[in-house]
Amino acid sequence: MMRRGAEASIALLGAAGVLAAAWAAPWLKFVLTIALAKGIAVLGILLLLRAGQVTFGHAVYLAAGAYTVAFLAPSAGEAFLLLPVAALVSGLLGLVVGLFVVRYRDIFFGMLNLAISMVFYSLLEKLYSLTRGTDGIRVEPPRIAGFSLALEDYVWAMLILALVLAVGFGVLVRAYLASPMGQALAGIKTRETRLEFMGVSARRVLLAAYVLSALMGGVGGAIVGMTTRHVTPLLAYWTSSGELVFIAILGGAGAALGPFLGAVGYELVRVYAAASFAEAWQAILGAVLLLVILFAPGGLWGMISGLLGRGRPGRPA
Amino acid sequence: MSGALLEARGLRLAFGGVRAADGIDLDVLRGEFLAIIGPNGAGKTTFLNMTTGYLRPQAGTIAYEGESILGLAPRAIVRRGIGRSFQLPQLFTEHTVLENAALAVAAREGIWSPLTPLLRRRWREEAMEILARFGLAALAATRADALNEGARKLADIAMAVALNPRLLLMDEPTSGVAAAEKMAIVETLVRVLRESGVTAVFVEHDMEVVERFADRVAVWSQGRIVALGPPGQVLADPAVQREVIGIERHA
Ligand SMILES: Nc1ncnc2c1ncn2[C@@H]1O[C@H](COP(=O)(O)OP(=O)(O)OP(=O)(O)O)[C@@H](O)[C@H]1O
Ligand SMILES: [Mg+2]
Numbered sequence: 253m254m255r256r257g258a259e260a261s262i263a264l265l266g267a268a269g270v271l272a273a274a275w276a277a278p279w280l281k282f283v284l285t286i287a288l289a290k291g292i293a294v295l296g297i298l299l300l301l302r303a304g305q306v307t308f309g310h311a312v313y314l315a316a317g318a319y320t321v322a323f324l325a326p327s328a329g330e331a332f333l334l335l336p337v338a339a340l341v342s343g344l345l346g347l348v349v350g351l352f353v354v355r356y357r358d359i360f361f362g363m364l365n366l367a368i369s370m371v372f373y374s375l376l377e378k379l380y381s382l383t384r385g386t387d388g389i390r391v392e393p394p395r396i397a398g399f400s401l402a403l404e405d406y407v408w409a410m411l412i413l414a415l416v417l418a419v420g421f422g423v424l425v426r427a428y429l430a431s432p433m434g435q436a437l438a439g440i441k442t443r444e445t446r447l448e449f450m451g452v453s454a455r456r457v458l459l460a461a462y463v464l465s466a467l468m469g470g471v472g473g474a475i476v477g478m479t480t481r482h483v484t485p486l487l488a489y490w491t492s493s494g495e496l497v498f499i500a501i502l503g504g505a506g507a508a509l510g511p512f513l514g515a516v517g518y519e520l521v522r523v524y525a526a527a528s529f530a531e532a533w534q535a536i537l538g539a540v541l542l543l544v545i546l547f548a549p550g551g552l553w554g555m556i557s558g559l560l561g562r563g564r565p566g567r568p569a
Numbered sequence: 570m571s572g573a574l575l576e577a578r579g580l581r582l583a584f585g586g587v588r589a590a591d592g593i594d595l596d597v598l599r600g601e602f603l604a605i606i607g608p609n610g611a612g613k614t615t616f617l618n619m620t621t622g623y624l625r626p627q628a629g630t631i632a633y634e635g636e637s638i639l640g641l642a643p644r645a646i647v648r649r650g651i652g653r654s655f656q657l658p659q660l661f662t663e664h665t666v667l668e669n670a671a672l673a674v675a676a677r678e679g680i681w682s683p684l685t686p687l688l689r690r691r692w693r694e695e696a697m698e699i700l701a702r703f704g705l706a707a708l709a710a711t712r713a714d715a716l717n718e719g720a721r722k723l724a725d726i727a728m729a730v731a732l733n734p735r736l737l738l739m740d741e742p743t744s745g746v747a748a749a750e751k752m753a754i755v756e757t758l759v760r761v762l763r764e765s766g767v768t769a770v771f772v773e774h775d776m777e778v779v780e781r782f783a784d785r786v787a788v789w790s791q792g793r794i795v796a797l798g799p800p801g802q803v804l805a806d807p808a809v810q811r812e813v814i815g816i817e818r819h820a
Pocket of ligand 1 (some may be wrong): 588607612
């Protein structure tokens, strides 16, 4: 098991690295904020992966958070209000959907989540009077703690906010995974019957994780909405869900740092590849994923903890 | 209060044409050690599966502490105090032996505390203490999928015991345990259970174990109980010897 100190040091180094990079290359602030937001959403996917379940519909929670921001920003333009409300909306949606999907496992779980997310996608697209369809909704920058900031300061503030939330949720997920609720999740993967014979409802264990994962999706989505300031149904499209799973695998599911390594790596590859090889960037991402699956199944986190010689990728952190 | 902790009446369950339970009537008495013997396919495991809510009988009733438990989910039955260990051990294979035991201890207290570490001192110490009672302390850090058959069996029982059941159903607790260690292990197990006042039902193929540790023996054959009584009497019955023990020896 990776020592707590080592993981904390890497997280601190990473956070400092993010700030230094944003200072040195101002255009990176946007990319890094989006990466951190997606990392928070991917933390949720990591929880479900612990139970051996992969969802191909998680972007719906990110979209729910982003649309909450888009709908409420005109009347309640305050980031510290929008964030918790977005988390609540996504968490509630996760509870409603979760009550249904936690009855299923494996391919059925994955596909049901996909199907439900596609239903929401078409609603967002079709209910034009409410959502403006594929045109999407523009979001005015909200106040942050009561301050209306100039754009440059606003971008900084969003990055710092995303960073603080990423650290907070990272610490939370780390504790969750070490708790009986998190360890029981891993028990769903290996021996669900035993859980039942210990008096524990496996469905409830999975539901709790599912709601938390939806809530984190909502937080990620709210940051995305406030950062891109343009919210479209594409956020809920299945390719967006696939992207989140991609990030989870790229970063590695072994530790709470994985999603953030994956998200930053993904966004950087995407931005550089798209700029240098406009036609081929998806092929490049595909090749990267293939290499990770074949040669580093523990993802970027697995590689780092392997290099440090202390970690055991794939084991509960 | 009657002497029976568990009362099964007229249990029937058929799988296609196979009558795995064909009218089972059985009282498990408070505090006793009841052995179930019988040839392969006689329906011994099926009885445990019905009692623990894993299978639902097509007819009959099961009462525990005077209350029907028919139709309850396994986890509801477990919470009432009926524990179970398995013919094929059911361990969390990617967890260590200690984590397995600690999860059982935590499950007893309710696992719904997302920020308390599983290996917090209280749970870890109790888990270690239970493992020690089963002679598993040295294997605490071993992953469950790396254990040999005998240790897996014991860990499986330890997890059931960690839940503090009042009635413990064990499916072939000694199969797979090396013959040299068997008696010592059963002795330990029996002592642990007697100390904590647990009533036990165990399916067993080793007649020596039955003779030494069972208060009563129930003989299963083709979904029915064909003999029931103290081991000295039942095992001496020529019919039982011919039909069951003879087969057992060759099983
Ligand atoms: N879930 C099931 N589905 C179909 N048939 C079953 C099922 N469970 C048990 N059976 C059948 O019921 C009969 C009794 O099985 P059971 O497992 O109860 O026997 P047993 O006495 O425990 O045997 P063993 O000593 O081999 O463990 C067998 O013929 C078995 O094949
Ligand atoms: Mg059996």
